[in-house]
Amino acid sequence: MESMIRDIKLAPSGHDKIEWVKNFMPVLNHIDAVFSKSKPFAGKKLVITMHLEAKTAYLGLVFMHAGAQLAITGSNPLSTQDDVAAALVEEGASVFAWHGCTDKEYDMFINKALDTKPDIIIDDGGDLVAHLHGDRADLADKIIGGSEETTTGVIRLRALADTGKLKFPMIAANDAYCKYLFDNRYGTGQSTWDGIMRTTNLVIAGKNVVISGYGWCGKGAAMRAKGLGAKVIITEIDPIKAVEAVFDGFRVMPMQEAAKIGDIFLTLTGCKDIITKEHFAVMKNGAVLANSGHFDVEINKIDLMSNAVSKRTVRKNIEEYKQKDGRKLYLLAEGRLVNLAAGDGHPAEIMDLSFGVQFFSALHILENHHSLENKVHLMPNEINIKLAQIKLNSLNINIDKLSDEQHRYLHQA
Numbered sequence: 001m002e003s004m005i006r007d008i009k010l011a012p013s014g015h016d017k018i019e020w021v022k023n024f025m026p027v028l029n030h031i032d033a034v035f036s037k038s039k040p041f042a043g044k045k046l047v048i049t050m051h052l053e054a055k056t057a058y059l060g061l062v063f064m065h066a067g068a069q070l071a072i073t074g075s076n077p078l079s080t081q082d083d084v085a086a087a088l089v090e091e092g093a094s095v096f097a098w099h100g101c102t103d104k105e106y107d108m109f110i111n112k113a114l115d116t117k118p119d120i121i122i123d124d125g126g127d128l129v130a131h132l133h134g135d136r137a138d139l140a141d142k143i144i145g146g147s148e149e150t151t152t153g154v155i156r157l158r159a160l161a162d163t164g165k166l167k168f169p170m171i172a173a174n175d176a177y178c179k180y181l182f183d184n185r186y187g188t189g190q191s192t193w194d195g196i197m198r199t200t201n202l203v204i205a206g207k208n209v210v211i212s213g214y215g216w217c218g219k220g221a222a223m224r225a226k227g228l229g230a231k232v233i234i235t236e237i238d239p240i241k242a243v244e245a246v247f248d249g250f251r252v253m254p255m256q257e258a259a260k261i262g263d264i265f266l267t268l269t270g271c272k273d274i275i276t277k278e279h280f281a282v283m284k285n286g287a288v289l290a291n292s293g294h295f296d297v298e299i300n301k302i303d304l305m306s307n308a309v310s311k312r313t314v315r316k317n318i319e320e321y322k323q324k325d326g327r328k329l330y331l332l333a334e335g336r337l338v339n340l341a342a343g344d345g346h347p348a349e350i351m352d353l354s355f356g357v358q359f360f361s362a363l364h365i366l367e368n369h370h371s372l373e374n375k376v377h378l379m380p381n382e383i384n385i386k387l388a389q390i391k392l393n394s395l396n397i398n399i400d401k402l403s404d405e406q407h408r409y410l411h412q413a
Contacts, residue, residue: 003089004112006082006098014087017054018061024348025055026394027356027387028062035066040363042067047118049110049128050149051079051340052097055348057088059355063362064093071116073109075124077101078333078341107131114139120362121146123170125294126156133160133167140167145365145372147171147358151184151215152270152294157376169372171361173354176379178387180216183354187346188339189220192266192292193228195343199317199332200288205229210262212255213269214241217292221266222250233258235274255279264288266338267298277303285327289335296335304331317342356387 022029046063050056052074064070072088074080074097085095094116096109110128114136123129123146132140145168148154154174160166173179197204209230211222222232222245234245235255242252259265259279263286267274270293280303291298305311308321319331333341345351360383365372392399402410 001092001094002112003093003095004098004109005085005089005095008086008089010083011086011090012083014054014057014081014083014085015090017081017084018057018087021054021058021348021351025058025352025355027352027390028058028359030390030394031356031359032062032065035062035359035363039065039067040366041120044120044366045069045071045116045118046120046122046362047113047116047128048072048122049075049113050122050124051075051337051345052085052088052095053079053081053340053345054084055345055351055355057084059358060088060093061091062355062359064091066359068120069116070094071096071113071118073097073113074101074106075127076337076340077103077106078336079345111136117142119144120365122149122173122358122362123147123153124149126150126153129153129157129160129170133165137167143168144369145169145171147173147361147365148376149179149354149358150174150270150294151217154376155270161374161376166374166376169365169369169374169377171365171377171379173357173361173379176357176361177381177384178353178391179357183346183350184216185220185223187220187350187354188217188268188292189222189224190350191339191343191346192221192268192290193224195338195341196264196266196288196290196332199315199338199342200330202288204264207231207263208233208261210235210255210258210265212236212265212267212274212298213293214238214245215268215270217268219248221268221292222248225266226250230264233262256282259283262287265290265299267291268293269298270294272297273300274298276300277306280304280307280323280329283327283329286330288330288332290332290338291335292337292339294337299331299335301331301335304329353387353391356390357383360387 046068071094080097080099096112154172209225212235233251236242310322314320
């Protein structure tokens, strides 16, 4: 099977990484044990575009064990781990990805994966779907459906669906309880600060941390920053979320005010131009800028460079932009996802639930695509409950159950 990777000789360390995460992913282990026997995806081609690291690789292997023919590519140029990509090739997958690919190579890899003519897709951010509604629309009729991992991608999907242009049914895996309650909150919260602290080697305690966006990702990042001793400031456009942030104990203000006092800035909105020229103009010397939104457009890099007299890499994944007045502003991981571009992404135990959602989303598409409209669908809640119960079982945790009398009481007319 055709692949395009950096170096197949890197595979041994990739296998080690995959074996490591398997120890902490009991939900996927359970799914693997059950569906490797029944092989429901036999004869089906699957394309996955996600952050290509060990946890994603294990998801891919679970699909392969369940019968799928897998092609996989990365959803971010800096999050691909070349040794993991090589390990997947040795396992029989078609892999099109390498770390640090150019924009042109990134598009080429997606097209190479689509050349396998998939039946089902799993997307992360919406680029795969965008190609299938653009230059690769010729393949859309073969797609029976798919799922989307991120908030950003779901926003793009709903924009297509709202105009009647979505060509196949998609499940918003991001909107499943067992995804956003844990992945977006605890996963993003921990992995974002792992990436920032590993990259900068700076203390968080006592600093003014400005977090843009108080969705589930923002909540998780704010909670972790508070736990690390930071003084947290939230910027928002949604009045309801702003009130929630206030009640959670955080200061809320416009970015123009926050820009003057922030020490570390973190964007998690899914939108563009959150931090721009007027904000850079008033920032402190030494301000650190990071992003955990899917695309590198939340911190406007063109604006950042426009008032700079020099730009240099001062430490791995840290670029210094020296301003005309002598101030130095520091951008982490090129403004890309700091938790993946400068870290290892979400913890394995968190992605265990998220990838359980992805597996069952694909299975739901496989079993029900004939009756699903070309819209964005939610994963049935009984699957959320099933996944949560598998997770509890793996933790040896028991919970109460309703008695027959209690059930009748709650469901009486």
